[in-house]
Amino acid sequence: MTVATGRSLRSSAELIRAEEPVLAHNYHPLPVVVSRAEGAWVQDVEGRRYLDMLAGYSALNFGHRHPALVAAAHRQLDELTLTSRAFHNDRLAHFAESLAALTGLDMVLPMNTGAEAVESGIKVARKWAYDVKGVAPDRATIVVAADNFHGRTTTIVSFSTDETARAGFGPFTPGFRVVPYNDLAALEAAVDETTAAVLIEPIQGEAGVVIPDDGYLRGVRELTRRAGCLFMADEIQSGLGRTGRTLAVEHEGVVPDVLLLGKALGGGIVPVSAVVARREVLGVLGPGEHGSTFGGNPLAAAVGSAVVELLGTGEFQRRAEESGVLLREGLTALLGKGVRGFRARGLWAGVDIDPAIGTGRAISESLMREGVLVKDTHGSTIRLAPPLTITEEDLHTALAALEKVLDQGPR
Template sequence: MTLTAPRGSAELIRAEAPVLAHNYHPLPVVVARAEGAWVEDVEGRRYLDLLAGYSALNFGHRHPALIEAARRQLDRVTLTSRAFHHDGLAGFAESLAALTGQDMVLPMNTGAEAVESAVKVARKWAYEVKGVPEGAATIVVAAGNFHGRTTTLVSFSTDDEARAGYGPYTPGFRVVPYGDADAVADAVGDTTAAVLIEPIQGEAGVVIPPEGHLRAVREITRRAGCLFVADEIQSGLGRTGTTLAVEHEDVVPDLVLLGKALGGGIVPVSAVVGRRDVLGVLRPGQHGSTFGGNPLATAVGTAVTELLATGGFQRRARELGAVLDADLTALHGHGVVAHRARGLWAGIDIDPAVGTGREIAERLLREGVLVKETHGSTIRIAPPLTIGEDDLHRALTALRTVLAA
């Protein structure tokens, strides 16, 4: 048997180049191990993870309760398909419905699948319940949105990088400015099936709508007799200091889309949760997924709901979010032009004279902190909700150092 010496970061990155499709431009770090808020590369260097898998790792890397739930399930059964019942599905659905205050759960795998499912359900509901003529249903969406990368979802993206080159595009969507309730009201009509928005736009740079916007959208959709669909795939499950971001305005949508953190950073798990009379339009054979609601996914997903049911992670996000907001405010005029924060989630606009978002991310990497740039001069911060206050200060001190340099 021949033993091969472990390769370093540079060698592994070069090895990826000829065989991987170049749909990502990752930072030059090769992660080999992780725990909590920390990751370690193949050469033993440690980094604070302030991206947390785009909020898929709300509970940190390898949270012991989630790892244990997965291990227990791995010893029993991992997949049955929905052709049969399994003993974990009902419990998962009940716990997720209770956590979100909704009636019914449609389990899927990825966030994009959850959004696609909601589009289908909204259209079906419009034809069967609202009485929209077949083929005429429209859905109102917001500029700057990010709902996924399928052909249908990029059809109503306003980001040319995500959209260009994938036509012909799926019709049936009306795009309005984000946070503009009057524009939503003008776009809604007799054929409107739903208004689909992110309560906070993540990919756009953690863009928070004006106070009262979500309540206004809820009222507009109620008056128009259409659905309010909230995409909480990034903003939900504790990230903003509440279980769902819509709770900041005491709003209850008709459908809520969940993903990312629902799988605990272990397996892809997503779900559409909502009113029984809306999800109830689906009947056997009309929608499905081979892996949706599989035993391993529901075991991890149930453990996630149990962690959130205590309210401790939501409270921690609020408390540490106040620290994050204060530290970022102190950086205004010192390399930071502006920032937007809600809970442990922030978009930070860097002074272009200091560097691009990518350049700042690369400099932070050298300081042992991982972040992600978006839209030129903005970086996003979304640390695990388990991060310690000292580590959060450590990361923000590194940002100050990088900006000053």
């Protein structure tokens, strides 16, 4: 059975073929065409249901079409959607106040996408280095970690170590030093008087949910404080409940100088991102030095405020922590049965499949056929990041599907 999509009746296969000549091939999606969704489940144009274990790379932490978030968007759509920052709007102050309070920081720079938040954070760190730290003009450096993923703009891929992201896009932006992740000695050796900031992911998501050793984040915090540079934490994937805390840095009791947020901040409804920082850091920006037509728009502010309100209850952090125990137990039971190893925190896991069974892509395709959607990272690693609203029953369904796929052997 096919259902109406847009103006025509077209099957999944027809829609996939229709994309080929008209869409840039910058993605390699699984061959499923989603037309409806609710909670942790999506439905394709033929009516087949799938359990979403990716949640938009954490953009859907609250599930598809969370009622409170949809209601907030509907209310705002009836009032005002965009003014640009040429004028004030009646939603922005509350959004900024509530987000600053949630994170324990002072000021908010609203943007749209995660990559925009990272680019904005880089600009702010450099401006701070020149205006406050006294670094000589055009000499500021930022130290980053190998195997990072912060986005795909030209500047950001300049300090990526992933050749797929870099190759063919030079010349690259200077001013970055790359050190191994989870290596405080290497980080300390790279920091000097020109260092504006250390930019890291508290957990490296795209690399396969790589969790640093206990004490690493505290070490980064102490090192940057001693060196007189900023600690800039990219929590675009790890933040807003995913790891069982509002922020992943909270697992070590750390407060960064600059926090980069996105994905889940828009509730899976609109793109919303933000740089959140101490006043003396974000305060370096003046009118005309940075901006965004859509950043801080009333619709985004209304949805973002509703997201912050949900997180303020603590419910979703608790759900991630409690369901994360079930996820780890289920994955532990599969060790030696096709799973070589895994790394997990909260409802987030990188699972290393035995390469003899298949690549991460092949495993993802097999799970799709079993009604479960995941995504590979590198090699034979897949990542699991379901909505924080997932039920215990649905989590067991996903783990049973993974066990079944592994039992099928090589593909």
